[in-house]
Amino acid sequence: MQPTNTNANEANYLEYQGKYKGLLGWILSTDHKRIGLLYLYSMMTMFTVGVLLGLAMRFELLAPGKTIMDAQTYNATFTVHGVIMIFMIVVPGLPAVFGNFLLPLMIGAKDVAFPKLNLLSWWLYVAGAFLVLSAVLFGSGTPDTGWTFYAPHSFKSGTNLLPAVFGAFVLGFSSILTGLNFLVTIHRMRCKGMKWIKLPLFVWTLYGTAWIQLLATPIVGITLVLIALERIFGVGIFDPALGGDPVLYQHLFWIYSHPAVYIMILPAMGAISEIIPTFAQKHIFGYKAVIASTMAIAFVGWLVWGHHMFTAGMSGTAQYYFSLLTFIVALPSAVKVFNWVATMYKGSINIQTPFYWAASFIFVFLVGGLSGLVVGSLATDVYLHDTYFVVAHFHYIVFGGTGFAFFAAIHYWFPKIFGRMYDASWANIGWLVFFIGFLALYSPMFYLGMMGMPRRYYDYLEEFHGGNILATLGSWILATGLVIIVANLFRSARHGKKAEANPWHSKTLEWSVPSPPTLENFDNEPVVDENDGPYNY
Amino acid sequence: MEHKIHTVQDHYDPEASKVGMWLFIFTELLLFGGLFIIYSIYRFMNPDAFHLAAGELNSTVGAINTILLLVSSMTIAMSTTALQKDRKGTAIILNEITVMIGIVFLINKYFEWGVKFDHGIWPGSSHLVETMSQGEILFFGLYFIMTGLHALHIIIGLILIVVTIRRIQNGTVHKDRAVLLENAGLYWHLVDVVWIFLFPLFYLIT
Numbered sequence: 125m126q127p128t129n130t131n132a133n134e135a136n137y138l139e140y141q142g143k144y145k146g147l148l149g150w151i152l153s154t155d156h157k158r159i160g161l162l163y164l165y166s167m168m169t170m171f172t173v174g175v176l177l178g179l180a181m182r183f184e185l186l187a188p189g190k191t192i193m194d195a196q197t198y199n200a201t202f203t204v205h206g207v208i209m210i211f212m213i214v215v216p217g218l219p220a221v222f223g224n225f226l227l228p229l230m231i232g233a234k235d236v237a238f239p240k241l242n243l244l245s246w247w248l249y250v251a252g253a254f255l256v257l258s259a260v261l262f263g264s265g266t267p268d269t270g271w272t273f274y275a276p277h278s279f280k281s282g283t284n285l286l287p288a289v290f291g292a293f294v295l296g297f298s299s300i301l302t303g304l305n306f307l308v309t310i311h312r313m314r315c316k317g318m319k320w321i322k323l324p325l326f327v328w329t330l331y332g333t334a335w336i337q338l339l340a341t342p343i344v345g346i347t348l349v350l351i352a353l354e355r356i357f358g359v360g361i362f363d364p365a366l367g368g369d370p371v372l373y374q375h376l377f378w379i380y381s382h383p384a385v386y387i388m389i390l391p392a393m394g395a396i397s398e399i400i401p402t403f404a405q406k407h408i409f410g411y412k413a414v415i416a417s418t419m420a421i422a423f424v425g426w427l428v429w430g431h432h433m434f435t436a437g438m439s440g441t442a443q444y445y446f447s448l449l450t451f452i453v454a455l456p457s458a459v460k461v462f463n464w465v466a467t468m469y470k471g472s473i474n475i476q477t478p479f480y481w482a483a484s485f486i487f488v489f490l491v492g493g494l495s496g497l498v499v500g501s502l503a504t505d506v507y508l509h510d511t512y513f514v515v516a517h518f519h520y521i522v523f524g525g526t527g528f529a530f531f532a533a534i535h536y537w538f539p540k541i542f543g544r545m546y547d548a549s550w551a552n553i554g555w556l557v558f559f560i561g562f563l564a565l566y567s568p569m570f571y572l573g574m575m576g577m578p579r580r581y582y583d584y585l586e587e588f589h590g591g592n593i594l595a596t597l598g599s600w601i602l603a604t605g606l607v608i609i610v611a612n613l614f615r616s617a618r619h620g621k622k623a624e625a626n627p628w629h630s631k632t633l634e635w636s637v638p639s640p641p642t643l644e645n646f647d648n649e650p651v652v653d654e655n656d657g658p659y660n661y
Numbered sequence: 662m663e664h665k666i667h668t669v670q671d672h673y674d675p676e677a678s679k680v681g682m683w684l685f686i687f688t689e690l691l692l693f694g695g696l697f698i699i700y701s702i703y704r705f706m707n708p709d710a711f712h713l714a715a716g717e718l719n720s721t722v723g724a725i726n727t728i729l730l731l732v733s734s735m736t737i738a739m740s741t742t743a744l745q746k747d748r749k750g751t752a753i754i755l756n757e758i759t760v761m762i763g764i765v766f767l768i769n770k771y772f773e774w775g776v777k778f779d780h781g782i783w784p785g786s787s788h789l790v791e792t793m794s795q796g797e798i799l800f801f802g803l804y805f806i807m808t809g810l811h812a813l814h815i816i817i818g819l820i821l822i823v824v825t826i827r828r829i830q831n832g833t834v835h836k837d838r839a840v841l842l843e844n845a846g847l848y849w850h851l852v853d854v855v856w857i858f859l860f861p862l863f864y865l866i867t
Contacts, residue, residue: 237677304684312677338684342692358785359802361699367795376695
């Protein structure tokens, strides 16, 4: 048993004994740090399920024809894999875990603006997750539409889609409330002297993300409601037999779901923007440019959804604009990459695990981003649409981008969160194995896509066999790396060396408090001096 | 909306709560916004059918409901002023009037929908699907979804106002701590504004 302490100013948040004991003390806690960890643990559970489904898919694709599952099972597998990974892992990912834990610490506040609402968001997340899982466990078959729930299949399919659609809706609601909470927190709760222009970049990216969460999510919310009504009543909004337009569904879906990829990647970029200056011991290059590019991505990201639908039937004029805007939204991302690299230039680089993750993030993000331009230009997209090239592209961005940043962040802030250091040599081994596995898993897919292998089939022609064997081998290596990383972190959280308050000599506010922080974060409200700054090394 | 920070004795930031409510209203507007986009696209694609179908709706009932909501928006705004002047009783009565008007709105809606059901018109009904054109099917589909979603918001708003009345009665909402009432008012105005757009789009433009 951990020692308990009821003094909010002395006890760290892990040991503090509030109104409730044990598990209840966690799941009813309104402390932003505990809520952040609740998200971390619930996401890890769902991530395990998602990874296992992914491994099963890769195993099926080890050889042409049926290996372990038939076509319908494969369809269900990639659907549930997608729904879990998108709606439960990468969309809430960094904001819900690290945003919750760090936002108040970084701006010098005691908590977020609405702590109870924050707890409600987590409960909604859990409810949404259970709803989606219930679609798998009960009813007439697991959903088989893919995570996009495209009409008309989503209301014609005989599978148990209703709970899955409703679950995605509830998860969206959780995301909206988190965004709302963060926006009010950033506007109202910055400590004295913490001007907008002194905010850490992670906070800025959370700010941009929160606006997208708030304004884009309701659109997919109403679209999912319409799908549900379509299934229950047959209203006809997206049913071509009744005058509806299925392509309209795709528009509405991507009006949210494209901005949603910026919900996934912006906080990841924010975390990288914290880690690189810390380990280069140098002011971030172009602080204002990073902020401007963050807000530019958040804004322009709204206007590019049509690039998911180049082959779905759209006017030529619309296609030109969507393609042009897609190229424009790549610019601020490139600005960030230049800023990160320029920050390292002539810095005194301290190579630690988070830095390895951050550096490899830049690499996979570059590959993922540039391959995005290949499918963002009209002529090449017609050729590559719905092939494995697209699968490679978005796994490089979403898993490579957000995933690598997540692991960078968990190692970087691990001492702050758990008050102990992780075992550095195992962490580095885990990173290396994971990175090799990642490259082996997704790189062949670029090649397979260009050769014409379509996505979403459980079977393929013999000519694609070689690449698929390599990818499946990669999935095993990646899973091994994952096990090493997670086991090391779990072990270190209990037995690691005690961490100092600021082991990386960082300048942001969260490192000025003890590790782990006390319940109220700061004994006295911090004051940011005129000469202080998050990156003044 | 009132939220206390656990250990900080009395963290009360009405400005934050109001900003929070405004942001929530943005979210709500975009929720309806998706439906308004669908409405405008299908109206553009089926102008004649929408013209025909709109003729089926009773614009008198619609107009009465519009007036009701406008008056209720006024009464809840007045109750905020009353509470600011520390006239608790008046504030409660004005809120109760608001609730009553909201309920009358729902009763009207109930009878309006009931008449449609009597004519065999509801989402996916065989009468609708078999005898009417595609544009009319879409019009009535949108009519039921949009007015239904709006009615749901009326119910949520009413619950919020009832909670506010209770809080005024037991003294947790008062002159210097009135943000719950102000937020309930903001939400109620949102419900009103959405209806101001629904009414002409479905009842008046024929």
